[in-house]
Amino acid sequence: MSELSGHRPLRRGATLLFEGWGYNKYRLENQLRADDLLVRARVCELLARARARLGALESAYRRARLPPPTRASPYPDAAAVAQAQALARAGAEIGTVEGLIRAAPAPERDEVWRRHRGEAATLAALADLDTELVEGALALEESLAAATEADAAGPDFPAEVAAALAPLTAKVRERADFLRLRLV
Numbered sequence: 346m347s348e349l350s351g352h353r354p355l356r357r358g359a360t361l362l363f364e365g366w367g368y369n370k371y372r373l374e375n376q377l378r379a380d381d382l383l384v385r386a387r388v389c390e391l392l393a394r395a396r397a398r399l400g401a402l403e404s405a406y407r408r409a410r411l412p413p414p415t416r417a418s419p420y421p422d423a424a425a426v427a428q429a430q431a432l433a434r435a436g437a438e439i440g441t442v443e444g445l446i447r448a449a450p451a452p453e454r455d456e457v458w459r460r461h462r463g464e465a466a467t468l469a470a471l472a473d474l475d476t477e478l479v480e481g482a483l484a485l486e487e488s489l490a491a492a493t494e495a496d497a498a499g500p501d502f503p504a505e506v507a508a509a510l511a512p513l514t515a516k517v518r519e520r521a522d523f524l525r526l527r528l529v
Contacts, residue, residue, distance in 0.1 A: 377468035378451060384475040385446050391482035392443040392513075396436050398489040399506065402497040403432040409494065431503035438510055439485075445517045446478065450524050467527050474520045481513040 410425040452467055488509060496502055 374464045374468060377465065377472060381451055381468060381471055381475060384472070384479060385449060388475070388478045388482045389443050389447050391479075391486045392439055392446070395482070395486040395489045396439040396443065398486075398492070399432065399436045399439065402489075402492060402494060403429060403436065405494045406432060406497050410498065428498065428500065428503075432497060435503045435506040435510075438507060442510055442513050442517065445514070449517060449520060452524065452527075467524075470523065470527075471520065474516060474523065477516050478513060478520075481509075481516060485509045485513070 406425075407429050411421050411429060414420065451471070452464060485506075489506070492502070
């Protein structure tokens, strides 16, 4: 009994942490909020892998198509430079979308308004939007993982990457608009 009584201040501290500071460890809203953060982190990981793969394809393209200058040919091929720049821009666009997802707003934990705005329903709807983010990021990552250096050399490749990224950008904006309308 004395061993257990020695742990009571710790138990009281844990209880204060979970309940006294307004956090209930098993509330559905808290689980959904944590899931939202976790899913967005995983989407960002997928996008980071896609961006890294595109960077590797760009590097391989530059090595193969943009040799060092020589006296005979001091200037690189303009089309090859344009393609390399387009690949770099596509990678930067992936990074921009990744940043938007990382910085995407989430509903704050607000006890006063929780019952009036339906926080659980809002978070559940966000989970549906985040599912679509996962699908888009996974499709982009898989398509870039399967892409070859010959694909990266194709003139339409950067546009294809941008087209695959467009639904993700639209979904991030839709998510922000949803929260803006829901939390006002």
